[in-house]
Every structure is written in C-alpha cells, then in structure tokens.
Amino acid sequence: MSRTRSLAAALLTALALSIPIAHAQTATVVVPQEPGSLLPHFDLLSIAHEAQNLVFQRLFVIGPDGDYLPELAAEVPTLENGGLSADGTTYTVHLRPEARWHDGTPVTAADVIYTWQVITDPDLPIPTRTVWQDIESIEAVDDHTLIVSFPGPNVTFLGAAAFAGAYVLPAHLLDGTDLNASPFHRQPIGSGPFRLVEWQAGTLLRFERVDDHWAGPAELEGIVIRVVPGAEAQRALLERGEVDLVLQLAMTELPFVNALTGYEAVPVPTFANWQVWLNNEDPVLDDVRVRRALVHAIDRDLIADALLGGLTEPSDAALPAGHWAHADDVPTYAYDPESAEQLLEEAGWTRPSAGAVRTRDGSELEIEVINIAGQADRLQVIQAIQSFWREVGVRAEVRSVDAASFVPTL
DSSP, X not given: OBHHHHHHTTOXXXXXXXXXXXXXXXEEEEESSOOSOSSTTSOOOHHHHHHHHHHOOOSEEEOTTSOEEESSBSSOOOTTTTSBOTTSOEEEEEBOTTXXXXXXXXXXXXXXXXXXXXXXXXXXXXXOOTTGGGOOEEEEEETTEEEEEOSSOOSOHHHHHTSTTOOOXXXXXXXXXXXXXXXXXXXXXXXXSEEEEEEETTTEEEXXXXXXXXTOOOSSSEEEEEEOOSHHHHHHXXXXXXXXXXXXXXXXXXXXXXXXXXXXXXXOOOSOOOOOOXXXXXXXXXSXXXXXXXXXXXXXXXXXXXXXXXXXXXXXXXXXXXXXXXXXXXXXXXXXXXXXXXXXXXXXXXXXXXXXXXXXXTEEOEEEEEEXXXXXXXXXXXXXXXXXXXXXXXXXXXXXXXXXXHGGGX
C-alpha cells in the first residue's frame, strides 16, 4: 500500500509528499497551521477542509478526472437520469439509504435541508454561501429524496455541493443549538471514514478509523495531523523520515524534497487558484484604469516559473483551464509595465519625481493587501506583486491575518 493511495480519498492538496509504507497502520500528516474549527462552513482555511474531510461527507465529490461522483448521494443528477429538469431549475437528489452518522443515525433529507439553512443563515459567520444562497427551496419528498429548486436555470449546484467545504451536517445533533458555541468546533460527529479522538491545541489532531463505517472501513487505522509551522522544522521531520505526507509545502522546497532518499514530490492537479480581489468600492480602485494598470504591472509568468516551480499557469479567467466553466473569450492583460504607467497617468496619478510613489490631489497611491497568514509561498507571491507595483509607482502595504479575521473584510 502507498501513502498516496491511502490518503488520496481524504487528503488532497496542490502539493503532497508520499513514500511507500509497508506495515504502518497510522499515517502522519504535517500541516503548517492549525485548523480554526472542524465544524464545516465556519473555517475558510483549506487545512480545515482537509481535516473535516476525514470526519464529514458531501453530496458529491470531484473525481481525479474532474467528473462529479456521488458520495452521500446515490447518483449525480443529470438530464439523462431525470435528476435535472429540462429547464435547468430543479435537481432531484437521492441519498444513499445505507449512509449513517457515527452515532448510527441515518443520514436523511432533513440533514441536507438543515445544512442549507445553516449556510444561508445571515446571523452566522459563514464565509462560503455562494450558490447555496441562490437556492429557492429544498423539499424533502421522503427521507432519502430531495428536490432542490432555483428561481432560474442553474448549472453551478453540483460544484457547490462538491466544494471542499460543503459537508452535510447532522440535524438531529445540531438543530436548535448555538453553532457559534457548539462543541462540534472541537468535537465533531460526522458520517465520514474517521472520527476525531484527540486534539492537542497547536500541536496535533488524532483521528481513528470508523470500523463499522457505512461504506466500509478505511485502509488506515488512523491519521495524525501534526501542526508544524516553518520550512526548517518541516525539513527536519522529512530528513528523519518521521512523516508520511506534508500538505501545503512551499513549492520553493521542491529541490530539497527531490534530493531526499525515499521521498517524492507529487504535484496533484487541482482547480485551486490564487487571486487578488480588488475592492471596486474603494475610492482608489473604483477607476477601471487603475485596476487594469495593476494587472498589467504584474509579471505572472515570472512568478509562476521563479516562485512556484513552473507547476502552475497564469489564468486570465476566474476559473482555471480544465474547469467545465472556464472561459477563453475574456479580456487579457499581459505584463506591460509601460501600459500600466500610462493608465495611471490617465487616471491622474503622477510621479512627483523618478521612482517616487504616485500622487493625486496630494494623496499617495497606496493599497492595503490583506492576506491569510500561514502559507509561505503565497506570501512570497504577494511580496513579488508588491514589488511589481512599486516599479510603476504604487505602494502596497501587506497585512497578514488569520482566517477568522479575514472573512469580515470580504
């Protein structure tokens, strides 16, 4: 058995390390920071989603080839099987009747309806409401059949239901409770192949296999997630052979990993992407010329090659190539610092002297960039963008915050 095979169903990320193990029944996984919560929908970090994926399940998942596959659902709704209406407004979802929560209670339509209500509750700090908030109604035909209705044609429901954090919640345990103060944040009960048995704050999370899991037991008896921030500490563990998998290892570490005996760096294709979101309501950024200038100023090809090991490609669309909704016919803004400077001049932002920060009406052209802390290579990319903007006279101040503090800024 290989570590990749054992963990692929539960722990997928843009970069993973794996080596064959012959007899070990517990895999040790290293992450750079601790999840904030294991209660789904409350934590934006992908690290939290990875851990939640051991305990909880979704209606659908995305398979290795990019196709949707059923998980708690019995099948993927399509036009061919009658699960998707001809006008694209309703989805009929059949649940697996054998699916069970860890306490033995069946997973039912009531759980999916409750999950939808939680995700769309405006009084809860949920960062990922997209698509779910567009649902007009969810009707339970019976305990294992749902009709999901939209006010108009919708093609994004399957993607939203297969999203990394779109886990179904147990209504019989959570409905009527205060989710903000729920023990589920640290003591979750799900329907997935593992249960959390230990959480040492800031150090490790220990999961053990659910032997009587409704879909059959996992190959591994347990998974330990160790919280090890910093490349040097992660390197030391790798050199001693004490870990099986490293999640979110900085791509700049590839040469080191490839030089190790017995380890292999395995790039895992994903639809994940890093984006700079510009606040169009900001008085500086509400001018489209400024926004276009900021894009023209960034050499994304250089970032991809020099900082990300050539393992990623710049995208001009919101969704990357390979995604079913990727669009090729969108405006492109190639690296062109001269055009960037011209656009800024047209917008009234001029340099008082060579190399100075641009000003307009006595104010400097300054932008605050808010970053979720904890991922070294992402910060390096942001710092590179900061440098590119400086070249065209834009000052960018980077502020790194935790995920809980980041969400309110959206």
